[in-house]
Amino acid sequence: MRFDDRVTGNLATYAKQAKVIHFELDAAEVNKNVKSDIAVLADVKDSLVEIMQYVNKAEHKEWMKEFDKLYQVEVDAVINDQLNPTKEGLTMGEVVNGISKESKGEAIMVSDVGQHQMFAWRYSNFSKTRSNVTSGGLGTMGFALPAAIGAKMGAPDREVVAIIGDGGYQMTCNELGTILQTKAAVKIVVLNNSYLGMVRQWQELFFDKRYASTEMVSPNFVKLAEAYDIEAVRVSKREDLAGAIKTMMASKDAYFLEVVIEQEDNVFPMIPTGASVSDIRLS
Amino acid sequence: MEENKNFTISVYTENNIGILNRLSAIFLKRHINIESMTVSKSEIDHVHRFTFVVIVSETLIRKVVLQLEKQIEVIGAFYHTEDEIIYHETALFKISSEHLYDEQIQDKMKFRRAHIISINERWFVIEASGLKEDIDNMYEKLKPFGLLQFVRSGRIAITKPKMAISELLAEIN
Amino acid sequence: MKTLKKEKEQSTTSKIVKITGAEAVIKCLLEEGVHLAYGYPGGAIMPVYDEIYKYQDQFHHVLTRHEQGAIHAAQGFARVTGKVGMVFATSGPGATNLVTGIADAQIDSTPLVCITGQVGSHLLGSDAFQETDIIGISTPVTKWNYQITKASEIPEIIAKAFYIAKSGRPGPVLIDITKDAQFGELDFSYKKCEKVRSYKAVPKLNIEKVKEAAELINNAKKPFIVWGQGVILGGAEQEFKKFIEKTNIPSACTGLGLSALETSHPLHVGMVGMHGNYAPIVLTNFVMY
Numbered sequence: 001m002r003f004d005d006r007v008t009g010n011l012a013t014y015a016k017q018a019k020v021i022h023f024e025l026d027a028a029e030v031n032k033n034v035k036s037d038i039a040v041l042a043d044v045k046d047s048l049v050e051i052m053q054y055v056n057k058a059e060h061k062e063w064m065k066e067f068d069k070l071y072q073v074e075v076d077a078v079i080n081d082q083l084n085p086t087k088e089g090l091t092m093g094e095v096v097n098g099i100s101k102e103s104k105g106e107a108i109m110v111s112d113v114g115q116h117q118m119f120a121w122r123y124s125n126f127s128k129t130r131s132n133v134t135s136g137g138l139g140t141m142g143f144a145l146p147a148a149i150g151a152k153m154g155a156p157d158r159e160v161v162a163i164i165g166d167g168g169y170q171m172t173c174n175e176l177g178t179i180l181q182t183k184a185a186v187k188i189v190v191l192n193n194s195y196l197g198m199v200r201q202w203q204e205l206f207f208d209k210r211y212a213s214t215e216m217v218s219p220n221f222v223k224l225a226e227a228y229d230i231e232a233v234r235v236s237k238r239e240d241l242a243g244a245i246k247t248m249m250a251s252k253d254a255y256f257l258e259v260v261i262e263q264e265d266n267v268f269p270m271i272p273t274g275a276s277v278s279d280i281r282l283s
Numbered sequence: 284m285e286e287n288k289n290f291t292i293s294v295y296t297e298n299n300i301g302i303l304n305r306l307s308a309i310f311l312k313r314h315i316n317i318e319s320m321t322v323s324k325s326e327i328d329h330v331h332r333f334t335f336v337v338i339v340s341e342t343l344i345r346k347v348v349l350q351l352e353k354q355i356e357v358i359g360a361f362y363h364t365e366d367e368i369i370y371h372e373t374a375l376f377k378i379s380s381e382h383l384y385d386e387q388i389q390d391k392m393k394f395r396r397a398h399i400i401s402i403n404e405r406w407f408v409i410e411a412s413g414l415k416e417d418i419d420n421m422y423e424k425l426k427p428f429g430l431l432q433f434v435r436s437g438r439i440a441i442t443k444p445k446m447a448i449s450e451l452l453a454e455i456n
Numbered sequence: 457m458k459t460l461k462k463e464k465e466q467s468t469t470s471k472i473v474k475i476t477g478a479e480a481v482i483k484c485l486l487e488e489g490v491h492l493a494y495g496y497p498g499g500a501i502m503p504v505y506d507e508i509y510k511y512q513d514q515f516h517h518v519l520t521r522h523e524q525g526a527i528h529a530a531q532g533f534a535r536v537t538g539k540v541g542m543v544f545a546t547s548g549p550g551a552t553n554l555v556t557g558i559a560d561a562q563i564d565s566t567p568l569v570c571i572t573g574q575v576g577s578h579l580l581g582s583d584a585f586q587e588t589d590i591i592g593i594s595t596p597v598t599k600w601n602y603q604i605t606k607a608s609e610i611p612e613i614i615a616k617a618f619y620i621a622k623s624g625r626p627g628p629v630l631i632d633i634t635k636d637a638q639f640g641e642l643d644f645s646y647k648k649c650e651k652v653r654s655y656k657a658v659p660k661l662n663i664e665k666v667k668e669a670a671e672l673i674n675n676a677k678k679p680f681i682v683w684g685q686g687v688i689l690g691g692a693e694q695e696f697k698k699f700i701e702k703t704n705i706p707s708a709c710t711g712l713g714l715s716a717l718e719t720s721h722p723l724h725v726g727m728v729g730m731h732g733n734y735a736p737i738v739l740t741n742f743v744m745y
Contacts, residue, residue, distance in 0.1 A: 001684035006730040007710055017743050018680075021669045025686060026625045027659060028349035038669045042661035044686050048695035050661060054670030058703050063678050066742070067706050067725045070735035078734075105719065108536055118731040126715035129693045133535045136685075136712040137563030140556055146525035150532030150541065153492065153518070158536075172528070174521040182518055267731050278741045280734065297654055301591055301601070308596040355600040355620055358654040456653050 002026075003033040004137065006271075013276035023047050077282040078268045082123065089262025090238060092119035092191050098241060099161055099189065100125045102249045107159040107187075108133060108151050112144035112168035115197035118267045120163045130155075142171030148186045149178055159187065159249065166192040166218050176228040179254050186254050188230075190221055193261040201266045225256035236260035285340040289318075290362045291370065291440045292348060294333040295325055295448045297356040306333060306357075309350050315339055319372070321437035327448055330358060336438050359451045363442050370440035373412040376425050377432035380406055391424050406431055472645045477607030478503035478638040481571065482511045484614040487646045490542050492533070494518045494526035498546020500586060501573025503638035505544075523550050527557025527570065534566050538691070540621045543570040548586030551632070552593065558628045559597040564712060565689060567626035569617045577605040577634040590632050599627030607640030611647070619649035624657030626689060678742060679705045682728055685712035693717070708736035 001007075001024070008014040011033060022029075022036035023044050030039040040047050082093025096119050099107065105127035111120040111134040126132065133151050135143040148162035169190050179186060196214040203211050225232035231251065235244045241259070248255045271280045296302050303322065310317055318336040325332035337344070344362045351360040380403070382388055388409075392398065397411035411421045418435060475483070481504050485493070495517060497505045508517050520526040523545045530541030541561075545554050551572040561568045575584040591603050600620045602613055610633070617629045651657075673679055687696050693716050700707050700717075706725040709716065717724050726733025728740070 001682055001686060001710060001713070004710065004729075007682070007728050007732075013741065015740050017741065019672055019676075021672060023669075023686075025658065025690070026353065028346070028353045032346055032349075038665055038672065040662070040665045040669055041659040043658050044690040045692040045695055046661050047666060048692055048699050050663065050666045051670050051673075052695075052699060052702065054667055054674075055699070055703050056674045058674070058705075060679065060704050060706070064704075064706055064725075066739060067735040070738055071726070071733070074734035110532060121711050121714060121727060122731065122733070124714070125719045127718045127720070129688060129715055130536050130538070131715040132712070133532055134711065135560055135564070136710075138556075138560040140528075140560045142524065143528050143531075143560065146520060146528035147532030147535070149518075149520075149525075150494065150529035150534075151536045152532075153529075154533040154535075154537040154539075172522070172525055175525040175529075177521040178518065178525060178529070269731065269734050269737070271730050271732075271737065273730075276741070277728075277737050280737050282734065300603075301595065304592060304595050312596065355652060355655045451656075452653055455651055455656055 002029045005033070008033060009271050009275055009277040009279070013278060074269065074282070082119070087262065088238075089265070090236070090241065090259055091265055092116050092261055093123045095189070095191060095241065095259050095261070096120050096123040096163060097125075098245045099163075099249070102245050103159050103161070107131070107161045108155060110134065110144045110148040110151055110160060110162045112162070112164040113139045113141045114165040114168060115201060115265070115267045116163055116165045116191045141168035144168065145172050145188065146175045146178070148188070149175060149182070149184045152184045152186050161187040161189060163189050163191065165197060166190055166194065166216055167196045169221070170218065173224065176225065176230065179230060180228040184254060185252060187248055187251070188225070188254070188256045189248075190256070190258045191261050192218065192221070192258055193263050193265065194218065195263060197265075198267075200264070204264070204266070221258045222256070230254045230256050232256035232258070234258040234260070285342055287338050287340055289336060289338055289365050290344045291365075291368050291438060292335040292337065292344070292351070292360065292362045293440065293442065293446060294335070294351055294360045295327075295358045295446070296331050296333065297358070298329060298331040299356055302331070302356050303333070305354050306351060309347060309354075310335070310337065313343070313347060315343075315347070319437040321439050325448075327452075330448065334438055334440055359446060359448050361442070361446050363440070363444070367444060368440040368442050370414070370438050371412060372415055372418050372436055372438050373410065374418045374421065374433065374435040375400075376409045376411070376421070376430055377406050378409065378425065378428050379431060380404055382428045383407055385428070388425070388428065391421065395421050397421065472643045474641055475644050476503065476507075476638065477610050477633070477640050477642060478507045480607065480610045480642060480644050481614065481633070481638070482507045482515055483644060484611055484646055485542065486511070486514060487648070488540075488614075488618045490540065492516050492518070493542035493544055494520055494529040494533075495544030496520060496523050496526055496546065496550060497544070498550045498573065498586065500547035500575055500635050501544060501550075501571075501638075503635065504571070504573065504633070517544070523553035524556055527554050527561075527568070530568055531557060531561055531566050534568060540567040540569055540618055543568060544572075545570065546573045546586065547575055547590070548588050550586075551590040552588055554630075555593060555597065558594055558630065561628035562597045562599065565626050565685065566628065567621040568628040569614075569621050570628065570630045572630065572632050573638070574603065574632045574634045576636045578636070580634070590630065594630045597628070598630050601630040601632070603632040603634070604637050605634050607637050607642040610637070610642065611644060612649075615647060615649040616652060619652065620655065624655075673703060673705075679703065680736070680739065681705050681707035682710065682736075683707060683713045683716060684710040687713060687716040697721070706736075708733070
């Protein structure tokens, strides 16, 4: 764990009360961002095997309750509205959750970059390792579609679902040609809110809703997929969602599903850039 | 605010093309200026040595040196403060021969243990060496006479503490 | 059109065969257990592609629609398998189109080997057609890179490339091969790289540090774990689960750490990061009153 700036927020107010034990392979990462009290520099597998001999069996029931309490706060403030929405527009959370459930948590979720990526990370229920393929540190839009092709070829027996925004999709949708040629059975889900969502969210929160160059006019994605011989469906109503996901996941071939999303939905919780992690916002 | 200091970094590497680029990129990434740089063979066969001088805080130099050492072709990287090294810099000054008999120039040279290494009717060349401040000083004193050319070497430094390169190599091999 | 087939050969590790640099490239990949690559051909890498054609029974190349698609596909492959992703591109724009993916693999520690074609070595630095200094351009975003100008260098450099890409903290390696090196001939034999004298891939475990860490953990009132991709890269998912189940420490992950532990695990308290879960983020700065 390299204590990325989006994990730590403002370093001056990150876990100052804590003693830090850093299990790390790369010496240059130790004390780079966060000062550690003990650095265990080795292959993590070896460290974990070794430390098992010295750690005691323990319980932290009261401490765990703190986490449960705050989880409930998040459920009430954010999660419920995403997974059980009452408004008409579809939420990204409910789509991701639906796909995750349909695949019993076994699908490899490949996400692009943006709000949809955050929803994919937050609302996927993983049951197997190496199931989250995404562009983390660099945040490269356009990553997901070609990465999903590679993932499917690397794990042909697993379901691979690419979750992509309408912006990122148009950066590398030329790779539909690779799917046409290789017949890679990738499931492509474009969550379309007609915006570059993440930037729009920041413009809403910090730039008084001046949506500079974030409104995105897109072509008919279904026709585009069909031009590449990929079965394609577009869903905009909640009552059509579950069925569409089921059909998609049952398909043995490449499949394209466009879901029209509530336009100005926001990802929360959020730690504003440069703020302390304690300044995390729920809305 | 932590103060910035002069640090001398010694980097031992393989002798391959492109290593300078890789090392200088680490400084560039952190927006650090390289005050001086020298490259040459080291005391170990087939191992090259880079010497950099930078002015940064101690916190930053520790991180930079680890990032330098991380590069595949770097065997070891170390940093030292001014009092942990014995160092040397050299400079050459080309001056018009009309000033050759000037007593002020001759005094400067005696004081700084500089000497003339080349001379003809048109110009002569003074070589001066010593610590950074000595060269800086000589430069200020000779400048009024008009420097036709001036060049300064990078710093070369031997460290007082040991840099265990042979041990590092032995560990892996 | 008759399909050229190369009979499946026995390992050539000990036998010496005289072949072209281009054929050596494919043979090296086969020795490394690589049978799949993504890429896009072009002038400077045609000799290698000719060998890909001849070896098509053993080696499968996927043609993408852009080099960026090729490298992201190789990344996706590497992420799910843990193996080194393989990419080919031609010189100039082909190579520069890889840069985004290389930078992505660098920061996310994904093992990749990218082989780019390059103009003939006599043309280097002359602004030849489709020539770019891809070594210079990719240096800050690769774990290692190297330009091969002689066929004889190929086996050792490719072996080194794979070792570097997958060992220690994985990362992308770029090997630039001039066209004359591809056409040139060499006496081929292959030996896998097991170490590089200037590179310590994995630091030696210090038992004292482990004991100190264990003591701190055993005495901790509010222990909390944040885990990252290292658990997955290190293949330590089972060991990690055993550790947290013994110590019952609430554990959260970074974005790239997701799925190392099943989401439903009672000790998985969520994700940290800018849009992570409320509980683990707030409790990071938990102060006892």
